[in-house]
Amino acid sequence: xxxxxxxxxxxxxxxxxxxxxxxxxxxxxxxxxxxxxxxxxxxxxxxxxxxxxxxxxxxxxxxxxxxxxxxxxxxxxxxxxxxxxxxxxxxxxxxxxxxxxxxxxxxxxxxxxxxxxxxxxxxxxxxxxxxxxxxxxxxxxxxxxxxxxxxxxxxxxxxxxxxxxxxxxxxxxxxxxxxxxxxxxxxxxxxxxxxxxxxxxxxxxxxxxxxxxxxxxxxxxxxxxxxxxxxxxxxxxxxxxxxxxxxxxxx
Amino acid sequence: xxxxxxxxxxxxxxxxxxxxxxxxxxxxxxxxxxxxxxxxxxxxxxxxxxxxxxxxxxxxxxxxxxxxxxxxxxxxxxxxxxxxxxxxxxxxxxxxxxxxxxxxxxxxxxxxxxxxxxxxxxxxxxxxxxxxxxxxxxxxxxxxxxxxxxxxxxxxxxxxxxxxxxxxxxxxxxxxxxxxxxxxxxxxxxxxxxxxxxxxxxxxxxxxxxxxxxxxxxxxxxxxxxxxxxxxxxxxxxxxxxxxxxxxxxx
DNA sequence: CGCCAGGTTGACACTTTTCAAGCCGCGTGG
DNA sequence: CCACGCGGCTTGAAAAGTGTCAACCTGGCG
Numbered sequence: 106x107x108x109x110x111x112x113x114x115x116x117x118x119x120x121x122x123x124x125x126x127x128x129x130x131x132x133x134x135x136x137x138x139x140x141x142x143x144x145x146x147x148x149x150x151x152x153x154x155x156x157x158x159x160x161x162x163x164x165x166x167x168x169x170x171x172x173x174x175x176x177x178x179x180x181x182x183x184x185x186x187x188x189x190x191x192x193x194x195x196x197x198x199x200x201x202x203x204x205x206x207x208x209x210x211x212x213x214x215x216x217x218x219x220x221x222x223x224x225x226x227x228x229x230x231x232x233x234x235x236x237x238x239x240x241x242x243x244x245x246x247x248x249x250x251x252x253x254x255x256x257x258x259x260x261x262x263x264x265x266x267x268x269x270x271x272x273x274x275x276x277x278x279x280x281x282x283x284x285x286x287x288x289x290x291x292x293x294x295x296x297x298x299x300x301x302x303x304x305x306x307x308x309x310x311x312x313x314x315x316x317x318x319x320x321x322x323x324x325x326x327x328x329x330x331x332x333x334x335x336x337x338x339x340x341x342x343x344x345x346x347x348x349x350x351x352x353x354x355x356x
Numbered sequence: 357x358x359x360x361x362x363x364x365x366x367x368x369x370x371x372x373x374x375x376x377x378x379x380x381x382x383x384x385x386x387x388x389x390x391x392x393x394x395x396x397x398x399x400x401x402x403x404x405x406x407x408x409x410x411x412x413x414x415x416x417x418x419x420x421x422x423x424x425x426x427x428x429x430x431x432x433x434x435x436x437x438x439x440x441x442x443x444x445x446x447x448x449x450x451x452x453x454x455x456x457x458x459x460x461x462x463x464x465x466x467x468x469x470x471x472x473x474x475x476x477x478x479x480x481x482x483x484x485x486x487x488x489x490x491x492x493x494x495x496x497x498x499x500x501x502x503x504x505x506x507x508x509x510x511x512x513x514x515x516x517x518x519x520x521x522x523x524x525x526x527x528x529x530x531x532x533x534x535x536x537x538x539x540x541x542x543x544x545x546x547x548x549x550x551x552x553x554x555x556x557x558x559x560x561x562x563x564x565x566x567x568x569x570x571x572x573x574x575x576x577x578x579x580x581x582x583x584x585x586x587x588x589x590x591x592x593x594x595x596x597x598x599x600x601x602x603x604x605x606x607x
Numbered sequence: 608c609g610c611c612a613g614g615t616t617g618a619c620a621c622t623t624t625t626c627a628a629g630c631c632g633c634g635t636g637g
Numbered sequence: 638c639c640a641c642g643c644g645g646c647t648t649g650a651a652a653a654g655t656g657t658c659a660a661c662c663t664g665g666c667g
Contacts, residue, residue, distance in 0.1 A: 196522050213508035214508070245493065252463045253463055267447050
């Protein structure tokens with residue numbers, strides 16, 4: 106037992122060394138970090154971001170109940186956040202792509218509130234929370250930036266409440282597709298053609314719908330010439346049409 | 357004219373003086389502030405919390421789109437937060453009672469994301485955000501406490517997503533009543549008898565239901581001996597029964 | 608090659624909404 | 638002081654939307 110464990114530790118250290126000093130050249134920097142940092146501040150931040158963990162598809166970054174000690178910046182890949190309910194029912198509460206921050210739900214109670222599951226092989230930067238607190242006191246742009254990220258998460262969730270509370274099935278799905286499209290676009294990918302990383306069931310869970318309803322809506326949108334769908338591949342053919350559905354399309 | 361005006365000013369100063377230095381003796385202190393502050397730190401915080409605004413029933417504390425410059429601690433009264441959608445549909449995204457913090461949605465984009473409307477005559481402590489940022493750097497417990505409050509708001513909202521996404525009407529309403537009951541209890545009020553500050557329509561909006569559905573659920577609960585309802589007055593007669601409904605009561 | 612997860616589609620059931628009617632309590636104005 | 642109006646609430650019946658169940662298809666992988 107002792108030998109492999111030692112080997113694993115050494116290997117971990119190696120990985121650590123390789124992945125230092127990434128922030129300065131990271132093309133997601135503008136999403137994670139405030140603008141206008143000095144070189145010195147950037148050095149401090151890079152020293153804080155101390156691990157780049159790889160998470161395989163299907164594995165969890167953290168689970169509900171685990172001790173919270175870090176937030177994570179998604180470097181590559183795709184995650185879902187999932188809350189499980191006492192009686193076994195669960196719900197997907199969000200999807201996270203590169204440049205987004207995961208784990209802020211854990212600060213309040215010191216343990217995570219949800220599972221973060223990789224939907225494809227992914228990499229994350231780990232940011233120990235106590236270091237983040239300290240550094241926030243020294244670099245004032247960092248404090249404000251972190252507050253903004255948390256606040257945006259609050260706003261994002263109230264947008265989802267809107268989805269779930271007032272929209273009907275097709276509106277929810279149009280809104281979902283448009284949101285994905287817009288986020289991909291912001292990252293330099295095509296806003297009109299993309300692969301869904303999640304199953305129909307996961308989309309449904311997120312939107313408060315059953316997978317059959319999701320499937321039917323996709324079929325309907327296809328019939329109406331709004332999109333093409335082939336398995337997980339989606340092409341948006343009429344984005345204005347989608348927007349009309351999203352904006353309370355009354356038949 | 358001069359006389360009463362002068363008197364009013366003096367009176368105002370008196371009120372301000374009275375309302376300064378309130379945190380130290382505020383019985384909601386443990387909700388707003390971290391534990392273990394020194395007297396000096398408390399003085400600094402009291403200097404930051406600079407106004408106690410009164411908001412009449414029906415008036416707004418802030419509106420969506422207004423410039424964000426402060427967060428608010430509810431000192432007394434009751435608020436709803438409401439997001440209005442482009443096409444006019446709106447949704448209640450939360451209810452806030454004494455000791456809770458409002459306005460953190462505004463940090464991310466520098467303007468408020470929702471309206472905060474008083475459901476009864478209320479008082480709030482106003483906490484200018486830039487001062488809060490500065491002080492967070494000096495008093496480390498304060499920074500962490502503020503992060504916790506924001507994080508809890510994130511967790512609260514994902515709880516609401518659960519309500520909206522996976523529960524059926526009666527479960528949602530049982531959960532709503534139990535949540536109110538628990539929060540009132542934490543503030544020293546009876547957990548079994550209380551007045552609803554909001555209408556059926558507002559409850560419905562919050563829970564993604566129509567007011568008729570809310571009304572029917574109340575009637576059903578009454579018929580089953582779980583609660584008594586008379587207009588806005590609610591008495592819980594069988595809290596375990598409510599919890600069973602909430603926890604996926606199948607039939 | 609066959610299995611299996613994931614997806615699609617149809618028929619039917621159930622929940623919730625919609626529409627409508629009427630009640631109650633409260634504040635206002637005659 | 639009473640009549641009135643009105644917002645808020647309750648209840649019923651019918652309609653609409655979504656879920657449930659079941660059959661079948663497809664593509665990827667062992």
